[in-house]
Amino acid sequence: MTEALKTELVNFSELTGEAGSARRAELARHVATLFALTSDRCSDEQVDIYDSVLLRLVDMVETEVRRYVADQMASLRRGPEETIRRLADDDIEVAEPILVRSTVLRDADLIKIAEKRGNAHQFAIAQREVLSQEVTDILIRSGDLKVKRKVAGNDGARLSDTSVMALISDAASDATLQLTLSERADLAESHIANLLSVASEEVRRKLHAEGRAQDANRLDEAVDIAAQRMSNQYWLGRYDFETARSRIMLLAKRGMVNEAALRRFASEDRFAEAVATFAWLVRCGVEEVSHWMVRPDPEPFIILAKASGFSSITVGALLGIGPWRHRLTPEQRSDAMSVFERMTIAEAKRKMAHWSHTVLN
Template structure:
C-alpha cells in the first residue's frame, strides 16, 4: 500500500526524464500544498512518505520554489522532519520562515543551525516565540550585534548566567543593546547593577527612575506573555502527540520500550515521545501525563516516577525536556531532583493508589 501511495504521489523515474524545471517546480508546490492541507489526517507512514518525496523534490528545484515549500511547512505543528531540517539550513531566503516559526525544529536543530550558518539565520532564530538557554547561548556567543539586540529584545527568550553576561559585555559600547536590556523584566539585581554602570545617561536615568509610566506602557504586553507562558495548553499545543504515539507504540510492539528508551527521548529533546513513553510505562492516561510534565508544580510527576522506580538520572533528564526546558530554572530543577531523591517509593505508591481510588469513585 505504501508503494502504491509513493507511486501515485510522484513518479520520480518519469520526472528524471523530464527536463522541464517548470514541471518539477509545479510538482514540489503541489506536494507541499497537499501535505499542508492533509497533515493532521495522515498516518505516520504517510508522513514519512511525504518526507522522503519532499526531500528529493527540494533538491531538484530553484530557490523560489524551496522558499514556497518552506513557508507552507512553517505553520504546521506536524511536519516532515528531515525536509524541514534541510530547508532550515538552506540559504536564508528559504530558511527564514521555518527558523522563525516552525515548532517541528527542536532546540538541538536550532543550536546546530545557529552554530553552522550565518547571522541571517541567527537573526531569524532570535525572533522565535520562545527560546531556551541552550539556543540563546549560541546566539549570544556567535551572533553579531544585530543578533544580540534582537534576542535581548525577545521577551520569550531565556538566558543563562553566561549568556546574559555576554550581552552585558557587548552592551558596553552599544546604547541600542543597553536599551533592549533595560526593558527586560527578568534581570537579576546584579545584572541591573552592572547595566547601570555601563549604560549611557538616558538609559541609566530610565533604570534608576521609578519607571511608573514605562511599566504602565509595558503592562499589557508583559501580562499577555506571562499568561501565555503560564498556560499548559499553550505549551502542549506546540507538540505533535499523534506522530509521537505511533513511534512509541512501534517500540511497545517490538518489546523495546523501557526506561532507557524513555531517557533517550528526553535526551534527544523529543518531548512528545517522552510524554507518551512515560504514560505507557506508568500506565497513566496521556492527558494526565502531558499535563503533569508541563506544569510548574512537578510533585505529581515526581510521585508517579518514584512509584514506578525510575532513576534520578531519568527524572533529571525529563526535567530538562520540552516546556520544562523553558519554564523551570536550574535551581527549580535541582530542588525537584533533591525532592525526588528524598521520597520513599512505598509512600509514592500509596499516594498514587489514593489518587486512583479517588478517580474510580
C-alpha cells in the same frame, strides 16, 4: 511505506531531464500545498510518505520553489521532519520562515544550524517566539551585534547568567543594546546594577566624539529605565492590589482565607492576591505588606512570617513569585530560607516588638 504508495503521489520517472523542470516545480508546490491542507488529518505513515517525496523534490527544484515549500511547512504543528530540517539548513532565502516559525525543529537542530551557518541564519533563529537557554547561549556567543540585539529584545528568549553578562559587556559600547536590555522584565537585580555601571559618562563622551549624539542621548533613557526598575514602585505598579484586596475580603467572609489559599495563590504566581491574603492573615495593611514583599532584602517579611507561624513551604513559595522571581537570586532565596528555619517564633516576635518600640519612640 511501499514504493507503490509513493508513486501514487508522485511519479518520479516523469521528472528527469531538462524537460521535467517545470513539472518538478509544479509538483513540489502541489505536494507542499496538499500536505499543508491535510497535515492534521494525516497518519504517521502518510506523513512519512510526504516526507520522503518532498525531500526528493526540494533537491530537484530551484530556490524560489524551495522557498514556497518552506512557507507552506513553517507554521505546521506536525510536519515532514527530514524535509523541514533540510529546508532549515538551506540558503537563508529558503530557511528563514522555517527558522523563525517552525515548531517541528528541536533545540538540537537549531544549535546545529546556528553553529554551522552564519549570522543571517542566527538572526532568523533569534526571532523565534520561544528560545531556550541552550540556543540563546550559542546565538550570543557566536552572533554579531544585530543577532545579540534581537535576542535581547525577544521576551520569549530565556537567558542564562553567562549570556546576560555577555550582553551587558557588549552593551558598554552600544546604546541600543543597553536600552533593549533595560526593558527586559527578567533581569536579576545584580544584572540591572551591572547594566547601570556600563552606561557611563565615558561611553557618552565616546559616542559624542564619534558623532553619534543620538545614541549618547539614548543612553540616558536606558539609565533612567534601569534606575526606575531598581525601585520598589516599578515592580508594584504592575499589580492591581485594590481589586485583589476586594476579592480576598469576599473570600474571608466565606471563611476561605487561610494558609492553604495563600499557597495556592503562590503556586499560580498571583502576586496581588498573595499579598492581600498574607496581609489579611497577619493583620497588616496591603500597601505595607506589598513593600515588604518586593524589596531586595526579604528580612522583614521573613521575621513577620515566622512570628505569624507560617510553614517553610509557604514562605519558600512566596519567595519565588512576583517581583521576587526576578529580584532575588537563588542564593538569596536559599539564605532567606536558612534564616527563617533557624529563627524561632519567640525570636521573631522579639524582633517585631523591638520594631514597634522603635516606631513608637
